[in-house]
Amino acid sequence: MAPSSFPRRRTSDPLHQAIRDQISTSSTKTKSSTLSISPTFILLLFLTIWCTSTLLSSSFHICISSPKLDLYCISGGLSHPPLPPNTSNPITLNHIDDNISKFIVMNNSTEETERGNAYKIVRERLNIIRSWASDGPTAGKSCDGRRIFVYDLPPKFNRDLLSQCNNLLPWTNLCNYFVNEGKGERISNLGPSFYRTHQYSLELIFHSRILKHPCRVLEPNNAKLFYVPFYGGLDILRWHFSNVSVETKDMLGLELVQWLEAQNSWTKNGGRDHMFVLGKISWDFRRREGDSWGSNFLMMDEMKAPYKFLIERQPWEVRDVGIPHPTHFHPKGDSDVVEWQNKIGWSGRKNLVTFAGAARPEQVESIRSLLIENCVANSDDCRFLNCSSGACSTPDKLIMSFTDSEFCLQPPGDSPTRKSVFDSLISGCIPVLFDPFTAYYQYPWHLPEDHRKYSVFIDKEEVRHGKVDVVERLKSVGYEERKEMRRFIVYELMPGLVYGDSSSEFVRFRDAFGVVMDNMMDLVTKGVR
Ligand SMILES: *[C@@H]1O[C@H](CO)[C@@H](O)[C@H](O)[C@H]1NC(C)=O
Ligand SMILES: *[C@@H]1O[C@H](CO)[C@@H](O)[C@H](O)[C@H]1NC(C)=O
Numbered sequence: 001m002a003p004s005s006f007p008r009r010r011t012s013d014p015l016h017q018a019i020r021d022q023i024s025t026s027s028t029k030t031k032s033s034t035l036s037i038s039p040t041f042i043l044l045l046f047l048t049i050w051c052t053s054t055l056l057s058s059s060f061h062i063c064i065s066s067p068k069l070d071l072y073c074i075s076g077g078l079s080h081p082p083l084p085p086n087t088s089n090p091i092t093l094n095h096i097d098d099n100i101s102k103f104i105v106m107n108n109s110t111e112e113t114e115r116g117n118a119y120k121i122v123r124e125r126l127n128i129i130r131s132w133a134s135d136g137p138t139a140g141k142s143c144d145g146r147r148i149f150v151y152d153l154p155p156k157f158n159r160d161l162l163s164q165c166n167n168l169l170p171w172t173n174l175c176n177y178f179v180n181e182g183k184g185e186r187i188s189n190l191g192p193s194f195y196r197t198h199q200y201s202l203e204l205i206f207h208s209r210i211l212k213h214p215c216r217v218l219e220p221n222n223a224k225l226f227y228v229p230f231y232g233g234l235d236i237l238r239w240h241f242s243n244v245s246v247e248t249k250d251m252l253g254l255e256l257v258q259w260l261e262a263q264n265s266w267t268k269n270g271g272r273d274h275m276f277v278l279g280k281i282s283w284d285f286r287r288r289e290g291d292s293w294g295s296n297f298l299m300m301d302e303m304k305a306p307y308k309f310l311i312e313r314q315p316w317e318v319r320d321v322g323i324p325h326p327t328h329f330h331p332k333g334d335s336d337v338v339e340w341q342n343k344i345g346w347s348g349r350k351n352l353v354t355f356a357g358a359a360r361p362e363q364v365e366s367i368r369s370l371l372i373e374n375c376v377a378n379s380d381d382c383r384f385l386n387c388s389s390g391a392c393s394t395p396d397k398l399i400m401s402f403t404d405s406e407f408c409l410q411p412p413g414d415s416p417t418r419k420s421v422f423d424s425l426i427s428g429c430i431p432v433l434f435d436p437f438t439a440y441y442q443y444p445w446h447l448p449e450d451h452r453k454y455s456v457f458i459d460k461e462e463v464r465h466g467k468v469d470v471v472e473r474l475k476s477v478g479y480e481e482r483k484e485m486r487r488f489i490v491y492e493l494m495p496g497l498v499y500g501d502s503s504s505e506f507v508r509f510r511d512a513f514g515v516v517m518d519n520m521m522d523l524v525t526k527g528v529r
């Protein structure tokens with residue numbers, strides 16, 4: 001395996017690197033921070049993964065997202081620099097995040113000030129996406145003028161990929177994760193609607209669900225909104241760890257675009273009324289010039305117009321919308337949600353803090369080791385689940401320890417977002433975030449702008465510079481404040497963060513799928529933007 005055929009390491013902090021790249025696109029300075037990866041290391045890592053994991057579930061995240069491997073291209077903003085914000089149409093920013101910007105601009109250097117401005121632009125873009133949200137649930141509204149068409153694609157774009165479940169990844173078999181319409185196998189001891197759901201299953205879950213949408217029509221001429229069920233995440237997953245050319249990686253996406261170009265429903269509005277759900281992070285589809293990681297699917301001109309829903313968005317693209325990572329909970333209706341709320345809402349929590357994760361010794365900038373040290377040193381208040389030694393491989397145990405904790409530490413991994421943020425919210429455990437890109441700058445339709453309602457923010461720079469004792473800081477959060485955050489998470493936020501069963505029907509609640517579809521249907525009826 002030639003090292004050059006594998007992704008190169010750029011930085012352990014891709015978003016910040018992306019911001020730096022973005023603000024220095026005009027500068028001629030070239031950075032040479034890339035290192036090649038030793039094939040021996042990769043082999044060892046595969047073996048380690050092979051031996052230590054009861055693979056997938058949550059430990060999967062850590063395994064596949066290993067810092068040496070999951071270094072995707074980070075430069076979506078580079079070859080297609082985003083437009084400057086429309087200054088003639090100023091967006092009101094709220095001031096909750098001023099502290100985050102202030103911290104970035106500590107030294108008042110030009111670069112820091114520019115980085116602070118880059119953050120501000122990200123927040124402006126998010127507010128644009130927020131402004132597209134529908135006024136409220138559209139359930140019960142007539143489907144007139146809001147009909148949805150779901151393409152019946154040639155099977156190579158979706159079903160054939162599922163049938164390769166045994167070959168998508170070199171060291172494991174994903175077939176059991178694709179059963180039950182992508183929810184995976186049942187987990188009986190948490191409740192009736194829990195499954196061993198894989199973190200990259202969103203494409204299947206969403207597809208099964210939209211096929212049963214009450215406003216779906218079988219005739220494209222009657223539709224306003226078009227859903228393209230391309231399993232692009234599974235497509236790129238199968239190439240991540242194999243030595244193939246970039247042309248091979250790009251092929252299926254290119255074929256899909258060619259297929260769409262032959263459809264009147266696509267050409268009529270140039271794709272602007274089309275939506276995609278891609279179950280991986282945006283950078284996996286935005287390969288950088290000269291890199292080999294990922295595909296160029298979202299870099300194609302044809303892919304600019306449609307709306308793309310991803311578990312991690314490209315911060316400058318308004319048509320990249322972040323939606324929750326799938327969790328293990330797939331309620332069938334209101335009563336499943338209420339039952340779970342009753343279980344976790346006011347349960348006594350034995351631990352103040354839990355950190356489930358693995359260290360990232362190879363990443364000098366990672367704060368994980370510092371958090372682990374801090375946690376272990378405060379073992380009366382903090383529980384460390386060592387994912388490197390298999391402690392996180394059973395989702396039921398992991399979820400139970402989250403339901404038993406007041407706070408769950410969620411430092412960035414190899415990319416800023418973490419599925420674990422959603423596991424902790426589903427469990428009523430208040431997430432402690434260290435980087436605004438982990439959640440605040442990702443999910444404009446599912447998480448409120450005021451992040452103080454559901455999380456505690458501690459800047460990772462403060463941790464890195466030893467300016468804060470995380471456990472002590474969390475101890476100082478008052479009882480009433482914790483209670484209010486938990487109430488908000490469990491009773492207001494949680495129902496909208498889960499993906500219901502494909503047969504689910506909600507009256508009182510609206511799940512994550514319902515939020516996306518209501519907003520999209522509203523958006524297209526108001527006129528395509
Ligand atoms: C990867 O593919 C290239 C081009 O086919 C080939 O030259 C190289 O030897 C391959 N590397 C490995 C490790 O198979
Ligand atoms: C910018 O805002 C102005 C005024 O609202 C509007 O006329 C114009 O079309 C906007 N431009 C873009 C690129 O959105």
Ligand SMILES: *[C@@H]1O[C@H](CO)[C@@H](O)[C@H](O)[C@H]1NC(C)=O
Binds near residue numbers: 095096097098099
């Ligand atoms: C910003 O931080 C200061 C000091 O930590 C705090 O007193 C203030 O309330 C914070 N402002 C906001 C808007 O959160």
Ligand SMILES: *[C@@H]1O[C@H](CO)[C@@H](O)[C@H](O)[C@H]1NC(C)=O
Binds near residue numbers: 107109
């Ligand atoms: C501020 O930036 C300058 C120039 O980059 C550097 O020499 C100095 O150490 C920095 N100061 C702090 C407090 O980080």
Ligand SMILES: *[C@@H]1O[C@H](CO)[C@@H](O)[C@H](O)[C@H]1NC(C)=O
Binds near residue numbers: 108
């Ligand atoms: C940062 O520098 C600018 C000018 O270079 C100055 O006007 C401003 O007051 C400085 N801000 C801080 C917080 O030092």
Ligand SMILES: *[C@@H]1O[C@H](CO)[C@@H](O)[C@H](O)[C@H]1NC(C)=O
Binds near residue numbers: 372376388
């Ligand atoms: C976590 O597990 C790994 C692998 O077993 C081990 O090397 C490491 O020391 C453990 N960390 C802690 C803090 O116990």
